[in-house]
Amino acid sequence: MDNDIFYNPTKVIFGKGTELLCGQEAAKYCDKMLLHYGGGSAERSGLLDRVRASLRAAGITVFELGGVKPNPRLELVYEGINLCRAKGIGFILAVGGGSVIDSAKAIACGTPNSDDVWDYFLGKKTAQALLPIGTILTIPGAGSESSDGMVITNEKTMAKLAYGDERCRPVFSILNPELTYTVPAYHTAAGIADAIAHVMERYFTKTEHTDVVDRMCEGVIRSLVRNAKQAVTDPENYDARAEIMWACKIAHDGTLGMGREEDWGSHNIEHELSAKYDVSHGAGLSVVFPAWIKYVYRKAPKRFIQFAMRVFDVEYDGNDPDWTVMQGVKRLMFFLQSISMPTSLRDLGINDKSVLDELAHRCAENNGGTVGRFAVLNEADIRNILELAY
Amino acid sequence: MDNDIFYNPTKVIFGKGTELLCGQEAAKYCDKMLLHYGGGSAERSGLLDRVRASLRAAGITVFELGGVKPNPRLELVYEGINLCRAKGIGFILAVGGGSVIDSAKAIACGTPNSDDVWDYFLGKKTAQALLPIGTILTIPGAGSESSDGMVITNEKTMAKLAYGDERCRPVFSILNPELTYTVPAYHTAAGIADAIAHVMERYFTKTEHTDVVDRMCEGVIRSLVRNAKQAVTDPENYDARAEIMWACKIAHDGTLGMGREEDWGSHNIEHELSAKYDVSHGAGLSVVFPAWIKYVYRKAPKRFIQFAMRVFDVEYDGNDPDWTVMQGVKRLMFFLQSISMPTSLRDLGINDKSVLDELAHRCAENNGGTVGRFAVLNEADIRNILELAY
Numbered sequence: 001m002d003n004d005i006f007y008n009p010t011k012v013i014f015g016k017g018t019e020l021l022c023g024q025e026a027a028k029y030c031d032k033m034l035l036h037y038g039g040g041s042a043e044r045s046g047l048l049d050r051v052r053a054s055l056r057a058a059g060i061t062v063f064e065l066g067g068v069k070p071n072p073r074l075e076l077v078y079e080g081i082n083l084c085r086a087k088g089i090g091f092i093l094a095v096g097g098g099s100v101i102d103s104a105k106a107i108a109c110g111t112p113n114s115d116d117v118w119d120y121f122l123g124k125k126t127a128q129a130l131l132p133i134g135t136i137l138t139i140p141g142a143g144s145e146s147s148d149g150m151v152i153t154n155e156k157t158m159a160k161l162a163y164g165d166e167r168c169r170p171v172f173s174i175l176n177p178e179l180t181y182t183v184p185a186y187h188t189a190a191g192i193a194d195a196i197a198h199v200m201e202r203y204f205t206k207t208e209h210t211d212v213v214d215r216m217c218e219g220v221i222r223s224l225v226r227n228a229k230q231a232v233t234d235p236e237n238y239d240a241r242a243e244i245m246w247a248c249k250i251a252h253d254g255t256l257g258m259g260r261e262e263d264w265g266s267h268n269i270e271h272e273l274s275a276k277y278d279v280s281h282g283a284g285l286s287v288v289f290p291a292w293i294k295y296v297y298r299k300a301p302k303r304f305i306q307f308a309m310r311v312f313d314v315e316y317d318g319n320d321p322d323w324t325v326m327q328g329v330k331r332l333m334f335f336l337q338s339i340s341m342p343t344s345l346r347d348l349g350i351n352d353k354s355v356l357d358e359l360a361h362r363c364a365e366n367n368g369g370t371v372g373r374f375a376v377l378n379e380a381d382i383r384n385i386l387e388l389a390y
Numbered sequence: 391m392d393n394d395i396f397y398n399p400t401k402v403i404f405g406k407g408t409e410l411l412c413g414q415e416a417a418k419y420c421d422k423m424l425l426h427y428g429g430g431s432a433e434r435s436g437l438l439d440r441v442r443a444s445l446r447a448a449g450i451t452v453f454e455l456g457g458v459k460p461n462p463r464l465e466l467v468y469e470g471i472n473l474c475r476a477k478g479i480g481f482i483l484a485v486g487g488g489s490v491i492d493s494a495k496a497i498a499c500g501t502p503n504s505d506d507v508w509d510y511f512l513g514k515k516t517a518q519a520l521l522p523i524g525t526i527l528t529i530p531g532a533g534s535e536s537s538d539g540m541v542i543t544n545e546k547t548m549a550k551l552a553y554g555d556e557r558c559r560p561v562f563s564i565l566n567p568e569l570t571y572t573v574p575a576y577h578t579a580a581g582i583a584d585a586i587a588h589v590m591e592r593y594f595t596k597t598e599h600t601d602v603v604d605r606m607c608e609g610v611i612r613s614l615v616r617n618a619k620q621a622v623t624d625p626e627n628y629d630a631r632a633e634i635m636w637a638c639k640i641a642h643d644g645t646l647g648m649g650r651e652e653d654w655g656s657h658n659i660e661h662e663l664s665a666k667y668d669v670s671h672g673a674g675l676s677v678v679f680p681a682w683i684k685y686v687y688r689k690a691p692k693r694f695i696q697f698a699m700r701v702f703d704v705e706y707d708g709n710d711p712d713w714t715v716m717q718g719v720k721r722l723m724f725f726l727q728s729i730s731m732p733t734s735l736r737d738l739g740i741n742d743k744s745v746l747d748e749l750a751h752r753c754a755e756n757n758g759g760t761v762g763r764f765a766v767l768n769e770a771d772i773r774n775i776l777e778l779a780y
Binding site for chain 2: 001002003004005006007008009010011012013014015016017018177208209211212213214215216218219220222223226227239242243246247250255258259
């Protein structure tokens, strides 16, 4: 294990009916807030009305900003920052999935500082102060409910970039699996694929002797695989929804990255897909990650053999260890296909191979020339992975 | 999963040389502190001098109270409370194992309140305010470095009782596996047995559908089993020491209890052993837990079958599922014996069967008549378990 710090002070309130606690929880931090959300589903389901009532009962003055879209946009972040500044708002409550939470985090970074918030994403500056935020999660997967980061898309430059630090973790997050009953099968599956990718980005590491955390990683992926089909086909199955909601939280709260170098190359490659084609992040990862494994596993086959054996129960073949690795990839892809996730660019509707050069070029360019740390990939490597994913 | 709250804000600083960061970390909380520790080993090894230098460099005025013994005593807690009150001390830094940290937590509970601190342990009162504490861990196992509780022995009444709430978690804990090189083999093994028991107290639950956390539990125990022999026989093996230190932290930081009812009957039974015979807590648990499993598994065999299969790779025998359970218990006992832990009361030197009645009686009496929640055990049940452990 490498030297590392674990610090995750997000208070997670988990279970049935817990959204009704948002008022009393938020009142510890503010008497005035921005309520931030996405489209109409939280309104139609009555969730927003329950939230408003709880906030009102706690004596909190609420300003609202809806309209967050998947792959959340910088333009709405600026709008939120202006609103918070104009109204003197010091707390943001995000009601939604990862996109809404990421948008709220970006507003929280931008509001108290005089910089252009996009400069943080470009790596030019660092946020000095941050507003605290709380969340009510409605779509599991992104893990933003207790993670330290966010991803925002600049719609003018088509760049989708990440930013974050420890202070970006929400002060509280409310996770009620019942709120996920209405998440459509496709987005349920995409969230699961995203969470599995969050674990794998940490699992495939150059760090040696990472046994405890490896085994927790394997357990979280196994649980996601075990409960996925039920959540997709029986959307009001509380137990499956609960397992998935909790696994998605653990997958990205820092627990599984402790004491190890992480990779994140696949995420960087996927960001180009969702920036250009507006595909769901989890679906994009479902395409990129198997191709990434096929391309890089020879650098350190033992971790991929361990993955195949412990997560997908593949036998070890001492005469042909590559078979064990590839059998693991096959079972991963078979699982993703079983929940209707794409496993090729063509599955995503990208039928023109000529875009691969552009995607690879932009990916390298947006990330300082290379992506990944377990496997350091240059533009040619990225192009090869996209070819394998085609 | 049951409704539950996860909130663990302890900042854990992990790795080589990290004790040198104690001054800068503590200075965020105080300019005056109580430095609390045990016997001479932290002094002899030079650790305390390094700590003092770091605190001095950070401008912190340090008062000291050493002398904490295993199964920490109430008398020293009172002494610490008096010292903190007399000197106006608002922060405690514990340097040691679980006993030192528990003693520091009790002083932190007692100092700012006018109650007799023992009333908290007797369940008569609740601490209103608490001092913050930090820790530098030198003996892994108890998990007190990021847990919410403590156990103190009243040497006058021979009662060993627990108390705690969320605010008892240290604000920071420094975990340097190198500091554990000097832990003797017996105490290394006892710490591992304690940590495995912490996981099992949570694993054996009546709560249904606990897949994610089950698998993390299994992974943590597997890692402890995998690394134990190396840590015991090769004490300066950093990698094994690191895995064990991290597993012990996870075992008791709340991660593995999320969303489930926990048991804790074995711990309550063991407390009578260590209160009367001053045996190491982990060694006592190594005796009690296998007997507990043998006695209670028929209440819900499926969890014990799962344990045997997933932790100890026992095959499922559909004709005789009890065989699978008992094979799991045997492998658990074989493992404990392989690291020289006792697995019977006689191994502990308790050769007089006539004490079992007294132990069972006191255990029931000290805990309101019954112990445990997965298996609710009355005095007769406790007596039967002690008989099985004899």
